[in-house]
Amino acid sequence: MYVKDRKRAILVTYPTKFAMSEAVSLAESAGYEITRIVSQKDITRSKFGIGKGKAEEVKQLVSDMDVDLIIFDEILKPSQQYNLARLCKVDVVDREKLILEIFLDRATTNESKIQVKLAQLKYDIVRVKEKTRLAKLGEQPGFYGLGKYDADVRLLDVKRRTTLLKKKLKIEEKKRDLHRVQRLSNKLPLVALTGYTSAGKTTLFNLLADEKKVTSECVFTTLTTYTRSLVLEDRKVLLSDTIGFISRLPPYMIEAFKSTLSELNFADLIILVIDFSEDIPIIRKKLKSSLEILSRLEISLDRCILVLNKIDRVKSNEIKDKLNDLVITKSLSQVITVSAEFGYNMLMLKEMIIGRLKVNPSSSYDTHSVIG
Numbered sequence: 001m002y003v004k005d006r007k008r009a010i011l012v013t014y015p016t017k018f019a020m021s022e023a024v025s026l027a028e029s030a031g032y033e034i035t036r037i038v039s040q041k042d043i044t045r046s047k048f049g050i051g052k053g054k055a056e057e058v059k060q061l062v063s064d065m066d067v068d069l070i071i072f073d074e075i076l077k078p079s080q081q082y083n084l085a086r087l088c089k090v091d092v093v094d095r096e097k098l099i100l101e102i103f104l105d106r107a108t109t110n111e112s113k114i115q116v117k118l119a120q121l122k123y124d125i126v127r128v129k130e131k132t133r134l135a136k137l138g139e140q141p142g143f144y145g146l147g148k149y150d151a152d153v154r155l156l157d158v159k160r161r162t163t164l165l166k167k168k169l170k171i172e173e174k175k176r177d178l179h180r181v182q183r184l185s186n187k188l189p190l191v192a193l194t195g196y197t198s199a200g201k202t203t204l205f206n207l208l209a210d211e212k213k214v215t216s217e218c219v220f221t222t223l224t225t226y227t228r229s230l231v232l233e234d235r236k237v238l239l240s241d242t243i244g245f246i247s248r249l250p251p252y253m254i255e256a257f258k259s260t261l262s263e264l265n266f267a268d269l270i271i272l273v274i275d276f277s278e279d280i281p282i283i284r285k286k287l288k289s290s291l292e293i294l295s296r297l298e299i300s301l302d303r304c305i306l307v308l309n310k311i312d313r314v315k316s317n318e319i320k321d322k323l324n325d326l327v328i329t330k331s332l333s334q335v336i337t338v339s340a341e342f343g344y345n346m347l348m349l350k351e352m353i354i355g356r357l358k359v360n361p362s363s364s365y366d367t368h369s370v371i372g
Helices: 017-029 052-065 078-088 095-106 110-136 151-186 201-209 251-256 258-265 280-296 319-326 346-359 367-371
Strands: 007-013 032-039 069-072 091-094 190-195 226-232 235-241 269-275 304-309 335-337
Touching: 007 017, 007 052, 017 032, 017 095, 017 280, 032 052, 032 069, 052 078, 069 078, 078 091, 078 110, 091 095, 095 110, 110 151, 110 251, 190 201, 190 258, 190 280, 201 226, 201 235, 201 269, 201 304, 201 346, 226 346, 235 346, 251 258, 251 280, 269 280, 269 346, 280 319, 304 346, 319 335, 335 346
Parallel strands: 007 032, 007 069, 069 091, 190 235, 190 269, 269 304, 304 335
Antiparallel strands: 226 235
8 A cells, every 4th residue: 555755764673583574564564664674783882772883884875775764673862862863864763762653643542642642751751851961062953853942841841741641541540440340340250362462362352252343464553452242151251452562662651551451450361362373483582572561560470371373374284393392481371372363273262261260250359459
């Protein structure tokens, strides 16, 4: 599909298949066209993120290829961002900014829009402080649209808007809490789908709940928790589709989406979905990132079923070898391979869900813990 005014970019990333593939996917999801990939083993160096020689190489490519910006597949300090932008004479979008741009484009509900705006302000405030520091040194940075305005006034504005958005988010959180109280009063068990972005969570959700939510190969198709009911063995169950995970996500972004992700804390059972069609090293990295985020949310793996999706894309003679190579943590006691697209192993998955809900009946959380 043709995208109007699609900006051309040079991508700087790590020299691995996983890093390159994910970075390109992020860039394309944000609406950028990657014209060249430049890789280096270490892209966390002090001045430019990359070494001086590599930075000069990028500068020459920018000049020769007439690109609009540089996409840097790492979280840069404001000073690194400014140094590289000043050297190459184009804007630099780091991994943090790139993810925020996708979030801003995909947010649809009041809650998700507020969460994204809060994350954006958190990102901005660090750069406003850096502009103030550079101004005192006699620099005149004009990158990232900051312009030559009074940094102190901008800083106060960011703080004011942050306070206002936090108040609005509290109102949305109270609405979510009321829904939880209603669920608890009805004693309806909650099953939450989570996992790495683009693993097929929404496709699985549609199949289990008989829904028609939009699915896509793009990252972060789902930014808002979406809940529907289904019946398993004559028992009504609630099923939630949640935001996907991704590696190297700054802690404050997890914090900004905490009210959305908190659905996982209150779930009776969590379905952790991973794309099984990818190479084992990539699966391991995505599983590790997902488990790290669950750990940061203080979620016990005892409540999880690991679902290895897209088995239809794996050769039948490779399935057993891939399972043996994966070396899954003992904390994830239940693992199942499925195809959400073709419905393979859905009956077995439903039986696993029913079995787990019988062992762990609907939440023991009381209403005070939910709304407190």
